[in-house]
Amino acid sequence: MTAKIGVITFPGTLDDQDAARAAKYAGAEAVPLWHADADLRGVDAVIVPGGFSYGDYLRCGAIARFAPVMGPVIEAAAKGMPILGICNGFQILCEAGLLPGALVRNHELHFVCRDQWLKVENTSTAWSTRYDKGAEILVPLKSGEGGYVAERDTLAELEGEGRVVFRYVGGNPNGSLNDIAGITDARGRVVGLMPHPEHAIDALTGPSDDGLGMFFSAIDALVKA
Amino acid sequence: MTANKADNTDTVKHAEATPETAQPYRELGLKDDEYQRIREILGRRPTDAELAMYSVMWSEHCSYKSSKVHLSYFGKTTTEQMRSKMLAGIGENAGVVDIGDGWAVTFKVESHNHPSYVEPYQGAATGVGGIVRDIMAMGARPLAVMDSLRFGPADAPDTRRVLPGVVAGVGGYGNCLGLPNIGGEVVFDSTYLGNPLVNALCVGAMRVEDLHLAHASGTGNKIILFGARTGLDGIGGVSVLASDTFSGDETTAGRKKLPSVQVGDPFMEKVLIECCLELFREGIVVGIQDLGGAGLSCATSELASAGDGGMHVNLDRVPLRAKGMTPAEILSSESQERMCAVVKPSDVDAFMRVCAKWDVTATEIGEVTETGRLVITWHDEVVVDVPPRTVAHEGPVYNRPVARPAEQDSLQQPIELPRPSTSDLRDLVLRMAGSHNLSSRGWVTDQYDRYVRGGTVLSQPSDSGMIRIDEESGRGVALSVDCNGRYCKLDPYTGAQLALAEAYRNVAVSGATPVAVTNCLNFGSPEDPGVMWQFEQAVRGLADGCVELGIPVTGGNVSFYNQTGSTAILPTPVVGVLGVIDDVRRRIPTGIGAEAGETLLLLGTTSDEFGGSEWAHVVHGSLSGLPPKVDLAHEMLLAEILRAGSRDGMVSAAHDLAEGGLAQAIVEACLIGQTGARIFLDSEQDPFVQLFSESTGRVIVAVPRTEELRFTDMLTARSMPWRKLGVVDPESKALEIQDVATFALEELANAWQGTLPALFH
Numbered sequence: 001m002t003a004k005i006g007v008i009t010f011p012g013t014l015d016d017q018d019a020a021r022a023a024k025y026a027g028a029e030a031v032p033l034w035h036a037d038a039d040l041r042g043v044d045a046v047i048v049p050g051g052f053s054y055g056d057y058l059r060c061g062a063i064a065r066f067a068p069v070m071g072p073v074i075e076a077a078a079k080g081m082p083i084l085g086i087c088n089g090f091q092i093l094c095e096a097g098l099l100p101g102a103l104v105r106n107h108e109l110h111f112v113c114r115d116q117w118l119k120v121e122n123t124s125t126a127w128s129t130r131y132d133k134g135a136e137i138l139v140p141l142k143s144g145e146g147g148y149v150a151e152r153d154t155l156a157e158l159e160g161e162g163r164v165v166f167r168y169v170g171g172n173p174n175g176s177l178n179d180i181a182g183i184t185d186a187r188g189r190v191v192g193l194m195p196h197p198e199h200a201i202d203a204l205t206g207p208s209d210d211g212l213g214m215f216f217s218a219i220d221a222l223v224k225a
Numbered sequence: 226m227t228a229n230k231a232d233n234t235d236t237v238k239h240a241e242a243t244p245e246t247a248q249p250y251r252e253l254g255l256k257d258d259e260y261q262r263i264r265e266i267l268g269r270r271p272t273d274a275e276l277a278m279y280s281v282m283w284s285e286h287c288s289y290k291s292s293k294v295h296l297s298y299f300g301k302t303t304t305e306q307m308r309s310k311m312l313a314g315i316g317e318n319a320g321v322v323d324i325g326d327g328w329a330v331t332f333k334v335e336s337h338n339h340p341s342y343v344e345p346y347q348g349a350a351t352g353v354g355g356i357v358r359d360i361m362a363m364g365a366r367p368l369a370v371m372d373s374l375r376f377g378p379a380d381a382p383d384t385r386r387v388l389p390g391v392v393a394g395v396g397g398y399g400n401c402l403g404l405p406n407i408g409g410e411v412v413f414d415s416t417y418l419g420n421p422l423v424n425a426l427c428v429g430a431m432r433v434e435d436l437h438l439a440h441a442s443g444t445g446n447k448i449i450l451f452g453a454r455t456g457l458d459g460i461g462g463v464s465v466l467a468s469d470t471f472s473g474d475e476t477t478a479g480r481k482k483l484p485s486v487q488v489g490d491p492f493m494e495k496v497l498i499e500c501c502l503e504l505f506r507e508g509i510v511v512g513i514q515d516l517g518g519a520g521l522s523c524a525t526s527e528l529a530s531a532g533d534g535g536m537h538v539n540l541d542r543v544p545l546r547a548k549g550m551t552p553a554e555i556l557s558s559e560s561q562e563r564m565c566a567v568v569k570p571s572d573v574d575a576f577m578r579v580c581a582k583w584d585v586t587a588t589e590i591g592e593v594t595e596t597g598r599l600v601i602t603w604h605d606e607v608v609v610d611v612p613p614r615t616v617a618h619e620g621p622v623y624n625r626p627v628a629r630p631a632e633q634d635s636l637q638q639p640i641e642l643p644r645p646s647t648s649d650l651r652d653l654v655l656r657m658a659g660s661h662n663l664s665s666r667g668w669v670t671d672q673y674d675r676y677v678r679g680g681t682v683l684s685q686p687s688d689s690g691m692i693r694i695d696e697e698s699g700r701g702v703a704l705s706v707d708c709n710g711r712y713c714k715l716d717p718y719t720g721a722q723l724a725l726a727e728a729y730r731n732v733a734v735s736g737a738t739p740v741a742v743t744n745c746l747n748f749g750s751p752e753d754p755g756v757m758w759q760f761e762q763a764v765r766g767l768a769d770g771c772v773e774l775g776i777p778v779t780g781g782n783v784s785f786y787n788q789t790g791s792t793a794i795l796p797t798p799v800v801g802v803l804g805v806i807d808d809v810r811r812r813i814p815t816g817i818g819a820e821a822g823e824t825l826l827l828l829g830t831t832s833d834e835f836g837g838s839e840w841a842h843v844v845h846g847s848l849s850g851l852p853p854k855v856d857l858a859h860e861m862l863l864a865e866i867l868r869a870g871s872r873d874g875m876v877s878a879a880h881d882l883a884e885g886g887l888a889q890a891i892v893e894a895c896l897i898g899q900t901g902a903r904i905f906l907d908s909e910q911d912p913f914v915q916l917f918s919e920s921t922g923r924v925i926v927a928v929p930r931t932e933e934l935r936f937t938d939m940l941t942a943r944s945m946p947w948r949k950l951g952v953v954d955p956e957s958k959a960l961e962i963q964d965v966a967t968f969a970l971e972e973l974a975n976a977w978q979g980t981l982p983a984l985f986h
Binding site: 011012014015017018021051052054055056057108110111112113114140142144196198199204205206 | 393396397400401403490491492493495496583584670671672673674675676677678679680681682693809810986
């Protein structure tokens with residue numbers, strides 16, 4: 001059975017084709033999901049890709065979170081479906097309450113596009129089992145509002161439960177608290193991160209192929225389930 | 226007044242009845258004889274709306290009235306052979322080139338200089354937006370953007386205002402639009418202080434059969450306006466009409482006080498792109514045109530004159546976002562993110578369904594007629610009734626005086642500048658690497674998304690930007706935009722050829738085959754005979770160069786009046802070259818160290834050439850003499866050798882020598898590849914000349930040691946001058962220039978990368 005990974009397109013989504021390509025590279029079938037349809041089309045996992053959904057007007061992810069497709073996504077998450085939010089997708093998952101905290105404007109106040117080293121800290125989520133704990137991976141980061149913030153208690157809970165999945169190394173690019181690049185929910189099924197693993201699947205078009213591990217991990221998680 | 230009583234609109238009927246009414250044509254930029262010509266064409270005075278249309282369409286920007294007589298030289302010199310791969314050329318929204326395997330590529334550069342000085346963020350943002358719509362109007366999916374930017378001195382206070390705004394605007398719009406920014410230029414020179422240059426390039430691709438040319442044909446076909454609503458932004462000069470007609474109270478801050486620079490909404494444009502592409506896929510678009518400068522005036526008159534009949538437009542149907550807009554304002558509004566399509570009546574419903582899916586407002590505003598005239602109505606009265614070609618294509622043509630400036634001779638006299646001794650060269654290498662024009666552009670380009678869409682193979686700081694077009698075959702294109710304004714000032718004919726040679730070489734060093742040229746010709750006032758001489762020389766140099774290289778100019782843009790007071794900018798003919806590569810996996814990277822054990826070779830000949838050099842500029846603030854010689858036959862040979870090297874896997878890296886000479890090129894090759902090297906100089910030639918001369922047609926090539934003999938045999942067999950330059954040294958983490966100096970890579974990186982952040986952070 002081929003795993004089916006859904007990729008949502010909102011108006012203003014930009015990296016949907018890239019996410020679909022990454023899912024295919026890893027051996028899954030990529031299924032396009034449309035923001036206006038409250039239908040996950042029988043997929044086994046969902047990627048909420050990057051971009052500027054609804055122009056990031058009001059606040060990043062604040063409008064997308066109310067799109068019809070998000071209802072079934074939230075329901076599926078409750079049942080443990082693997083869900084990955086990348087960049088704007090991470091912001092949307094935070095707005096939707098699937099992940100704690102929020103993303104704010106970079107501390108240097110401008111958009112940053114760079115090849116970023118990340119340390120993998122949690123290798124038991126649905127999206128990170130293919131990595132070695134402590135491994136350093138090189139993945140593009142490209143965002144203007146990537147600074148991760150959360151209440152002190154929330155931060156302590158995330159750290160205490162080992163729910164920080166990826167941490168920036170070699171310099172904090174955006175002012176994220178505790179150098180946090182990506183986190184997971186309490187069950188380790190929903191993961192959100194600011195950097196773009198879908199742009200690191202082939203050294204021809206990215207800085208490495210280190211990002212593929214996330215998509216392979218999800219397929220492993222689906223086979224086991 | 227017997228104007229339309231409802232709103233004082235100046236109708237055709239009213240214009241016929243009131244021939245003596247004084248009209249503010251001079252305020253709209255029309256000359257007495259131009260106004261007279263409009264009256265002759267129409268056989269009466271124009272209405273306000275007609276006057277607005279003619280004045281914007283006959284402006285320098287839209288009509289090319291000062292440049293036309295010179296630009297025709299491109300057409301005259303283009304041979305059938307050069308034209309063979311061209312699917313659309315000058316005169317269309319953008320040039321289109323057949324790149325093989327059924328793919329067509331379209332690309333174009335356009336200036337947005339003046340708006341970017343007034344309002345840097347929006348000026349630059351809407352510059353990107355406009356060029357992207359030009360590419361869409363050819364039926365292509367836009368794939369990448371590039372920007373050629375020029376500012377005043379990097380440390381001037383106003384540059385601190387303009388540059389961050391322009392960079393944020395290019396990034397803010399392009400990033401949100403989802404197009405990778407794959408390169409460009411950032412250049413500083415005092416002549417651009419009051420007149421920065423923002424030239425935006427977009428490249429797109431389509432299947433050959435999907436090419437859509439802008440024309441309105443087929444009587445009864447519907448004209449659909451879609452995208453953003455029409456507002457009062459970007460109206461500029463036309464407000465003088467409004468204040469006239471409205472007997473307006475000009476003392477109150479009212480609706481006429483909106484800024485004349487347009488405001489962009491990149492989200493709207495992204496949705497518009499996807500909507501257009503779906504419309505193209507459905508095959509329900511007969512003709513399409515973007516709304517850019519001159520808005521609906523331009524779109525309706527151009528569509529109608531390129532078609533086979535006339536057009537009727539009902540302005541009442543145009544969705545507006547401001548109250549009380551006059552027909553003249555609606556016709557000249559430059560509100561962004563709008564497109565105009567010609568659609569068969571039977572396809573209108575399907576068209577509307579696609580627009581609704583993307584939440585894009587779409588309105589039928591008129592239809593194609595067989596009257597041969599463009600007729601526009603407002604409140605059931607005719608406000609425009611003109612032959613469309615007289616608006617769009619038959620504007621005034623000027624043969625302006627051309628005169629070689631008197632000071633050109635003295636400018637070309639070389640000034641003897643004191644040269645450094647060998648012991649000074651270490652400091653000079655570092656100083657040049659960190660100089661304003663040679664230092665890393667990373668602070669700028671790191672604010673642009675270069676990854677989106679997943680097709681970027683090369684981007685800044687590589688010599689060219691390269692994107693994959695076909696994921697199966699790996700077919701792709703490379704692009705470079707270049708110009709050295711100081712060379713052009715010294716000799717505009719040679720300077721334009723040097724820009725062409727540089728862009729051609731940049732494409733070739735990445736392994737691609739150059740196939741087509743576009744340009745953006747930025748000059749001072751055409752009313753200055755000296756500027757017109759520069760322009761004429763540059764056009765001739767570029768056109769003659771293209772003939773020699775055998776590649777056509779497929780399109781371009783002219784921007785005049787780039788000056789502060791009576792001081793013109795350096796003549797800046799920015800040249801863009803497009804190259805094709807069969808398989809992007811064979812690209813040649815710029816940085817060394819990709820393979821273990823590489824030998825470095827220097828291809829080309831180094832002469833004592835410092836006229837217009839970066840060294841003369843940085844160290845002596847001097848501009849004199851003649852620019853480096855250009856040898857296009859040699860450039861072609863170089864390109865063939867690099868292509869062979871890429872195809873046969875003989876070359877593992879290559880970097881062209883440009884401003885700053887060999888010293889700068891080897892520093893960059895090391896830093897981009899994050900790998901050290903040891904090089905040695907020729908004992909027969911002055912080390913300073915070898916390191917800093919800007920002789921053209923030179924490339925540093927890294928070859929795997931196993932391929933060295935095969936490659937050098939080919940160089941010798943093909944009579945390409947070369948010498949062994951040194952070796953790549955991955956262990957040392959240093960650049961050693963034997964008998965001159967050794968630099969830790971970290972020291973070079975600090976010098977090269979520290980400059981722009983320190984200035985603009």
